[in-house]
Amino acid sequence: MNVPFLDLSRQHKALRDEVLAALAATYDANRFCLGRDVEDFERAFAAASGASDCVGVNNGTTALHLVARALEIGPGDEVIVPAFTFIASAWTASYVGARPVFADIDLETFTLDPAQLDALVTPRTRAIVVVHLFGQPARMDEILAVAAKHRLPVIEDCAQAHLASYRGRPVGTMGDAGTFSFYPTKNLGACGEGGAIVSRRPEILAASRLMRVHGSNVRYRHDTVGYNYRMEGFQAAALNVKLGHLQAWTARRREIARRYSAGIRLADTAIPVVLEIGESVYHQYTIRHPRRDALREHLARLGVGTDLIYPAPLHLQPCYAELGYAPGSVPVAEEAARTVLSLPIFAELTDAEIDHVVAAVNSF
Numbered sequence: 395m396n397v398p399f400l401d402l403s404r405q406h407k408a409l410r411d412e413v414l415a416a417l418a419a420t421y422d423a424n425r426f427c428l429g430r431d432v433e434d435f436e437r438a439f440a441a442a443s444g445a446s447d448c449v450g451v452n453n454g455t456t457a458l459h460l461v462a463r464a465l466e467i468g469p470g471d472e473v474i475v476p477a478f479t480f481i482a483s484a485w486t487a488s489y490v491g492a493r494p495v496f497a498d499i500d501l502e503t504f505t506l507d508p509a510q511l512d513a514l515v516t517p518r519t520r521a522i523v524v525v526h527l528f529g530q531p532a533r534m535d536e537i538l539a540v541a542a543k544h545r546l547p548v549i550e551d552c553a554q555a556h557l558a559s560y561r562g563r564p565v566g567t568m569g570d571a572g573t574f575s576f577y578p579t580k581n582l583g584a585c586g587e588g589g590a591i592v593s594r595r596p597e598i599l600a601a602s603r604l605m606r607v608h609g610s611n612v613r614y615r616h617d618t619v620g621y622n623y624r625m626e627g628f629q630a631a632a633l634n635v636k637l638g639h640l641q642a643w644t645a646r647r648r649e650i651a652r653r654y655s656a657g658i659r660l661a662d663t664a665i666p667v668v669l670e671i672g673e674s675v676y677h678q679y680t681i682r683h684p685r686r687d688a689l690r691e692h693l694a695r696l697g698v699g700t701d702l703i704y705p706a707p708l709h710l711q712p713c714y715a716e717l718g719y720a721p722g723s724v725p726v727a728e729e730a731a732r733t734v735l736s737l738p739i740f741a742e743l744t745d746a747e748i749d750h751v752v753a754a755v756n757s758f
């Protein structure tokens with residue numbers, strides 16, 4: 395049996411009629427850039443996410459850029475970012491000319507380790523980026539306590555954590571702002587690119603709204619240097635359809651994770667644990683194993699697709715060589731990069747496929 399790491403075509407086949415009808419309506423109304431579909435989606439996504447309001451943009455990376463601009467971070471500033479995440483988390487600093495300062499993670503959650511955070515704060519620190527990686531909420535109370543002590547804003551990168559919550563509080567609503575991605579492979583994916591910003595601070599939302607359309611609220615008057623970061627009508631139309639399925643998809647991801655966790659018996663394997671701070675929404679189901687590469691080859695031979703997310707931490711990326719981080723300088727992130735292996739997890743996986751993955755792992 396072949397189990398793909400991810401097969402989006404199953405979801406898109408099932409939703410074909412529903413999504414194409416929505417796209418046709420948007421087409422017939424010529425609502426291509428912003429417009430009613432986007433406004434409807436912003437309202438619906440804010441409601442689903444427990445947020446007061448939401449600004450739709452063209453992807454999750456530009457959402458982070460707008461928040462960094464709204465917080466007036468710039469050259470000479472430092473932004474603390476976990477070293478184990480997707481690169482775009484660090485662009486939050488780099489796009490505005492600030493320096494990313496890479497923080498280590500804890501291996502249980504794969505998220506920013508609050509115990510090591512305070513030591514990274516300097517007089518130049520201007521913000522902390524927290525990533526709810528793989529759908530697992532980060533340890534927010536401890537992180538927010540450090541942020542409050544130094545009066546630093548917290549940006550929650552929720553690109554992998556739609557509908558996740560920490561001790562009952564929705565991700566994106568605990569810090570100063572939260573950003574989401576609707577890249578097709580995310581838990582909620584557009585038929586193309588999309589992103590969103592939520593915030594409990596109305597001025598951050600207002601600044602983001604202004605900057606996503608060239609810094610202009612009044613035609614041909616530009617109050618600030620802005621961007622073309624509009625969300626497209628087609629993407630919002632597709633997202634409006636898909637948002638209606640997100641709760642069920644999330645429940646199925648959690649069901650698959652429970653089956654994996656109950657079934658995997660391979661020695662020396664660290665499996666995701668369900669913490670009292672809030673259950674993951676399992677953007678990834680990521681295990682760790684000391685012989686990760688051999689395990690991956692074994693699974694490939696048995697037809698099980700896997701991925702290395704992420705094979706290298708950010709502080710050792712070529713683009714940040716000039717920052718001068720040496721191997722060993724952010725050790726837990728490096729250990730994660732050496733040992734992680736992500737198994738297939740998407741709502742349309744069948745029970746037989748799940749059983750095959752479990753048996754394949756256990757036969758290593």
Ligand SMILES: *Cc1c(COP(=O)(O)O)cnc(C)c1O
Pocket residue numbers: 453454455456479480482483525551553554574575576577587588589
């Ligand atoms: C996907 C992702 C992003 C970027 O989102 P895009 O929509 O692809 O620009 C940012 N941060 C994390 C953690 C992501 O996984």
